[in-house]
Amino acid sequence: MTTYIAQFTAKHRIIQIEQNSIFIWRQEGGEIDETLLSDKITRESSVHFYQLVAGKGYEIASNDISVTVWKTEPFAG
Numbered sequence: 001m002t003t004y005i006a007q008f009t010a011k012h013r014i015i016q017i018e019q020n021s022i023f024i025w026r027q028e029g030g031e032i033d034e035t036l037l038s039d040k041i042t043r044e045s046s047v048h049f050y051q052l053v054a055g056k057g058y059e060i061a062s063n064d065i066s067v068t069v070w071k072t073e074p075f076a077g
Contacts, residue, residue: 001026005075006037010046013064019049024075038067 003026010019023041042062050060 002029003075004032004072005077006041006072007070008038008041008067009070010041010049010065010067012050012060013066015050015053017053019046021045021049032072034069037069037072041067041069 003024006023006025008019008021008023010021023037023045025037025040042065046065046067047060047062050065051058054060
């Protein structure tokens with residue numbers, strides 16, 4: 001297994017705050033599938049970020065979030 005780090009930006013369709021962050025994950029070696037990575041970031045990070053920002057009274061749908069991955073590389077930290 002290799003550990004990777006990604007720099008990304010997430011945008012919500014309605015909420016006017018961008019999430020600029022990093023994401024660390026492990027996978028078997030090989031090519032990084034950016035579509036699968038974006039989906040993983042949305043599920044494991046961005047939905048929770050926007051739920052925290054919006055509060056309990058607003059349901060966050062993952063299809064309202066778009067993720068742009070700017071850079072990925074192996075991480076040894």
